[in-house]
Amino acid sequence: MNKSLTLSLITLAIGFAAGQYFNRDTAPIIQANAPEKSLSARYDKTNDEELTSSDTSEQIKNGSGQVHTVNPGQLIQDAVKLAQPGDTILVMPGLYSETVYIDKDSIQLKGVIKEGKRAVLDGKGKLNDAILYSGNNIVVENFLITKYKGNAIMGQAGNNFEIRDNIIIDTGVYGIFPQLGKNGIIEGNIVSGIEDAAIYVGMSDNVMVSHNEVFDSVAGIEIENSRHCIVENNYVHDNTGGVLAFITPGLPIKTTYDVIIRKNFIVDNNHVNFGAPGSTVAGIPAGTGILIMAADQVVVEDNIISNHKTAGIMITDHHNAPNITIDEGSDPYPDDISILDNLMINNGYDTIDEVKALMLTELKSGNPDIIRVGETNNSCINNRHRYITTGVNDFKDCNFNNTDDIVTYALAEPVPARKITPENKGKIAYLGICTGCHTYTGRMIGPPVQQLQALYMDDPQGLADYIASPIKKRDDYPEMPPQNYLDPDTRLAVAKYMLSRSN
């Protein structure tokens, strides 16, 4: 697909833009620079409820445990099964072909590089994903991952992830895809040959994407339905589209805001679009440097954006994008976009007809650096006279010209686990599990709590131990299933709570 802007909307846009053209002030061609001033951070961790309601005392530090070494011929997953939170798994150079899944916290998975040889995860075109994690505090580094059908590295809800220094070649849909996590770093990876986004931050908060090289993919780096993300110092080249900030409607988390795209090399992203039919990225016109769709508070600063045949920067709402569903819960308009100074050269030299038509409405010609189509509110641009633009006449001058005060949105301390007092732990587990089989006085699947109290009143640990590995004690009751999926602290808390009940 090479058409992104729907024709039907062009007529509307023409009317809209024409109105602007005829109404605009005859402003001087060269406008003053914005004040020398940084944007202040749009995220304040002291106001972040998820952090303030949590407990940092019980964190297991990464790397504080044992080291497990995996050699070729062994399974990485076997080491993951053995590993406890805090442990590190070192994978020696050689070939591995498996799906590694990590459903526990605080595991570091590290490839060992010896004289340039890496631990290679090869899906051989048959395996789905290389590394799947749902635990918190997961580190994945130094692997070479290739030929998987799905993703190379995929996170589902893990917080505090660190994905660095991996080489990822042709792993299907996404290269690196943390989803539904908070606080993460994606740095120093080289990702290529991906049919959707090489690096895709989806429905996540506080993520830093820096110093990566992404190329030969449909999308280079995509920030979607995410907040407080910084994309900086990346080399993004030869993709269909370079850097994307999107709201995709129809997802359970509905906003994208506070995204800073700065100091990247975004060049030559003219790759023919090979996205899967129906995917959002399949609608990106080849030759798009930065694409902002419906996202709010996006700052584009100090990038080198060059050699894109369609446009350097394109800003659109949902109504003008293809393959997009509707969602009452998603605001379709990109608001509060700030285009600060960027080096833009040789963009828009072979742009699509729809863009040419838009330019005509403003009686403009030439090769467009910046295109805005659809509605936007409260957006701004500095030094607009430097670029060929369409649709940005109503942008104000920005009241800042850098983001220097915002070093990172990644958090110095990991997002902690939720704080729950032992008493509440016991109560919740008792009510949420035990009440399915036990009542205080009556007979259910298991004996009444009253009877258990008589047996264990002075021995909560004994009851906790019994819960973990019950043995059949009463002929007239079925054997209790083990509750060893609860950790020892919770089992003791449940036992104490059970013994304290009086009804």
Next chain:
Amino acid sequence: MSYTNNHCSFKYMIIVNTITQRVKTTATYLAALPLLLSGAMALAQADAISTKAKIKLASHCPPSFELTQGNHCELRTVYQFYSSLQGRGVGGTQTALPPHKDGYSPQQIDLGRYLFFDPILSANQKQSCASCHQPELGFSDALPRSIGFEGKELKRAAPTLWNSAFLTSFFWDARSNSLEDQAKGPLYAEGEMNNTPKELLARLNKSEEYTQLFKQAFLGRDRILEKDLTTALAAFQASLISLNSRYDQYVHGNHQALNDNEIAGLNVFRSFVARCSECHTPPLFTNNQVAVIGTPEPEGHDLDIGAEEHFKSKKLKAGFKVPTLRNIAKTAPYMHSGVFENLKDATEFYNKGRGHAVPKGVDLQIHWHIWEPDLQDSELDLIVSFMKTLNDETFMPVTPTHLPSGLAVLDDIKNQ
């Protein structure tokens, strides 16, 4: 008498049996386990099982709820140990649930239970909520499309009611935003219970038993109001919690709770090739959104436009709410019009290619996750074995043996 009614009276006998005499062997005992489960809870809920005395509503909460100050039942689940991004309750394994509806009183929940099973709510008094939402069938009815008023087949399948407390939209086409509002749909739909607010309230107010029950549940009211009726029905449905499956044990830390095949199935399920978990997102195995996936309609049925009607958008043509997969093995057949008889067929649909079943000339904005995953047949089987680990009926409520209306419990309409 229908199968289900037999089942209920059998259940009653078992309760009595276990109270009065010891069951001799474990084998017998275990065989009776599922029945005992609900049976014993009947006692716990102070069900009026043996006398004709006036019903007294339960003064304690159903399992998994804590009675808090002000007589509110508040949900307690181990998932409350966890948090979720933006508080939205979607994620991976140890992820908190979405916001939920609770805080009803024990009496409201118990009253809702009686109402749920009572055919007095339908115009001809031949159907109760439980006719289409049968507890033993995953609160569904094992039919491709439910049977409505006077035996007429409806357009869509009955969805499960398990974990309704967490949903933000109701009906297949997401046209309602609360359990209370949803209740009015089937009560008054011509094809379903076919009642009218006026008729229904008049009938309930005429019932001495119901008048006194509503007084127990809604203090200080002289007459039964529609909003109290829908509140009670919502209260009962919001108490149907299923969060203690073997999958949940895996989540909470016992990686032995699932066998190797089931874990392999979980990994295919959440892989970015199958992409099941992108919409059937843990912990509820739904993301609460509408999706257009393009399932075929049964032979002879027109295309159901689904959410297009309510949202007035062609982009949502044939869009339906993503259903939860908890207890999914209990609720065959599958999809909005029950076109797939079993889980394997339902799973295979997603492997057959984007839009393969869309009728010619129909333009659907198919969801972006519907693609060509090219899964092997064995991988489809793995997904199915994983889905079966989501079964949990630990907190199955008790079917009343006597109804306040005096009508018989009528929870099966198949044989009518």
